[in-house]
């Protein structure tokens with residue numbers, strides 16, 4: 001970025017050099033680098049963050065086309081983006097949504113689970129854990145505006161949020177469908193869903209690998225609201241306003257009181273959980289099962 005362009009930027013942009021550096025790294029213009037109509041904006045390759053119309057609220061959009069699969073890069077960028085927002089005292093709430101049409105997130109990137117070496121599996125799983133821990137324990141209010149299909153790891157990501165609004169479209173199926181892939185959701189996936197929908201509903205949803213349409217997701221409590229698609233963002237903003245009306249310190253301590261024990265279960269055994277994952281995913285039978293599933297997905301179009 002030329003010096004003259006830097007000098008034209010508002011002072012507050014200069015106080016947040018990461019926003020500018022990101023823009024420079026991506027070779028983008030001044031507007032895309034952080035300043036548009038006086039509002040800050042930043043992004044990475046797979047995550048776009050922009051201020052919402054409401055004060056103190058950012059909209060974080062996943063953009064890893066075509067289906068927002070959670071690759072190592074996307075997971076890492078999600079955590080970095082959240083951390084930036086947490087460190088920027090302007091922001092108190094985040095609306096998490098998708099920039100890809102009809103898919104919120106297709107879950108963990110299946111290419112990360114197939115044919116890699118143990119070190120790469122371990123690195124990937126550490127990033128999945130990190131994403132879950134950081135989002136689950138975030139001090140910010142997180143509202144998921146689910147504007148598409150939301151299976152497996154996508155559902156997990158939404159379950160880290162404080163509130164979920166789902167757009168009313170019968171194609172937007174949601175749930176932890178791991179068993180249908182021949183894999184087992186780890187205990188912290190199970191804890192996340194059980195804390196949300198309860199014990200009995202989890203017994204069914206997790207064993208059956210249920211992918212629920214909006215009305216059923218609402219009925220079981222997997223989402224808090226189902227709204228017409230064109231009202232998704234405005235609803236998320238209204239919900240956010242209600243949550244932000246509560247003093248931050250009281251809400252944050254209360255959230256931590258409710259969630260910390262669940263997070264601690266993983267924190268106490270992160271390395272063992274990584275080892276479990278690596279040995280499970282490396283088994284020939286599991287690899288075969290995942291390859292077959294991926295093939296079927298690819299053939300679906302033909």
Ligand SMILES: CC/C=C\C/C=C\C/C=C\C=C\CC(=O)SCCNC(=O)CCNC(=O)[C@H](O)C(C)(C)COP(=O)(O)OP(=O)(O)OC[C@H]1O[C@@H](n2cnc3c(N)ncnc32)[C@H](O)[C@@H]1OP(=O)(O)O
Nearest residue numbers: 069106107108109110149151152153186276277280297298
């Ligand atoms: C004892 C226990 C110890 C340890 C724990 C062990 C194991 C736990 C391990 C793993 C946990 C994993 C959780 C997961 O998240 S696995 C991912 C599961 N995801 C899914 O099942 C969703 C699959 N995708 C779909 O159903 C659909 O794609 C869709 C509904 C999201 C979107 O449908 P569309 O019709 O819009 O798009 P498609 O044509 O189907 O897809 C386009 C394109 O994208 C590819 N793709 C889809 N999903 C994924 C994915 N998750 N990863 C990578 N790639 C994906 C799809 O194949 C198409 O590719 P091509 O264009 O054909 O190349």
